Amino acid sequence: MSPNLLDVENVNKIFTRGGLVSRRVNHAVNDVSFSLAADKPEVFTIIGESGSGKTTLAGMILNSVAPTSGRIMFRGRDLRDVRSRRDRLAFMSHVQAIFQNPFDAFNPLKRVDRYLFSAARRFTECRTTEAAAERADESLRKVGLSLAEIRGRYPHEMSGGQLQRVAIARALVSNPSLIVADEPVSMIDASLRMTVINLFKKLRDEIGVSIIYITHDLATAYYISDRLIIMQKGKVVEGGDARTVLAAPQHPYSIKLRQAVLSVDNAWRDDPFTDIIPAVAT
Numbered sequence: 001m002s003p004n005l006l007d008v009e010n011v012n013k014i015f016t017r018g019g020l021v022s023r024r025v026n027h028a029v030n031d032v033s034f035s036l037a038a039d040k041p042e043v044f045t046i047i048g049e050s051g052s053g054k055t056t057l058a059g060m061i062l063n064s065v066a067p068t069s070g071r072i073m074f075r076g077r078d079l080r081d082v083r084s085r086r087d088r089l090a091f092m093s094h095v096q097a098i099f100q101n102p103f104d105a106f107n108p109l110k111r112v113d114r115y116l117f118s119a120a121r122r123f124t125e126c127r128t129t130e131a132a133a134e135r136a137d138e139s140l141r142k143v144g145l146s147l148a149e150i151r152g153r154y155p156h157e158m159s160g161g162q163l164q165r166v167a168i169a170r171a172l173v174s175n176p177s178l179i180v181a182d183e184p185v186s187m188i189d190a191s192l193r194m195t196v197i198n199l200f201k202k203l204r205d206e207i208g209v210s211i212i213y214i215t216h217d218l219a220t221a222y223y224i225s226d227r228l229i230i231m232q233k234g235k236v237v238e239g240g241d242a243r244t245v246l247a248a249p250q251h252p253y254s255i256k257l258r259q260a261v262l263s264v265d266n267a268w269r270d271d272p273f274t275d276i277i278p279a280v281a282t
């Protein structure tokens with residue numbers, strides 16, 4: 001049997017601060033487990049309030065934070081074994097990250113097309129400027145842009161939504177099988193949010209990339225997710241198929257989250273999504 005795309009197995013992260021006398025222990029991620037299948041691209045959402053451990057968990061999946069215990073396997077390989085520069089580069093080409101604020105991800109003095117060219121040189125066989133440009137254009141077209149549109153432009157000459165799409169295009173240059181997107185729309189104008197959210201669905205359906213979508217926003221979470229886990233104080237309090245969880249939330253925190261969505265639209269008919277979608281789009 002071929003391995004899963006990702007296995008997160010009983011993962012813990014404990015941060016300790018202070019000395020012997022004033023030692024403070026923070027169990028940021030507490031025994032979290034889930035898997036993503038290799039043959040079924042999906043949007044898997046990690047949702048929870050601020051401080052619930054989402055970003056720490058993302059860091060462990062991206063292999064930039066070491067778990068205190070438990071293990072994370074990517075295509076059957078323990079991330080602890082991904083150490084050499086070559087292995088790390090190969091891992092990064094398969095697993096890409098999108099962060100919250102696109103303006104932080106780009107140097108204001110550097111043209112945005114440069115980022116795509118360097119990703120093409122770093123992660124692909126493209127060695128000439130022409131080949132890198134072709135690859136950049138190909139990726140930009142997947143997010144509804146083109147190289148001609150962005151060539152020579154600096155970050156401040158673009159909207160947050162456009163820039164986040166460029167960040168996604170850059171992530172796509174290496175043909176990744178997994179994208180970890182940490183609050184990718186929270187800094188974007190509400191009117192442009194849905195463009196980026198819908199883009200994730202399109203990438204899942206058309207190029208077969210799985211997305212781990214990290215958010216505290218229930219409305220976009222339920223709109224976009226196939227499956228989700230709800231985190232509170234480092235623990236998964238509920239998880240499963242997104243519609244099932246929303247239809248019959250069990251944990252008090254999940255019920256609170258559902259009420260938050262309902263209060264936006266104050267309606268609950270046959271399909272919860274018919275109510276959520278307009279709320280998200282505004």
Ligand SMILES: Nc1ncnc2c1ncn2[C@@H]1O[C@H](COP(=O)(O)OP(=O)(O)OP(=O)(O)O)[C@@H](O)[C@H]1O
Nearest residue numbers: 015026028048049050051052053054055056057216
């Ligand atoms: N490097 C660190 N050192 C010490 N404590 C940390 C570190 N990183 C995170 N924490 C703590 O771990 C807990 C979880 O933080 P984390 O950033 O993972 O939560 P989050 O759900 O992503 O929150 P937010 O939505 O605000 O980003 C918090 O209590 C945080 O203060």
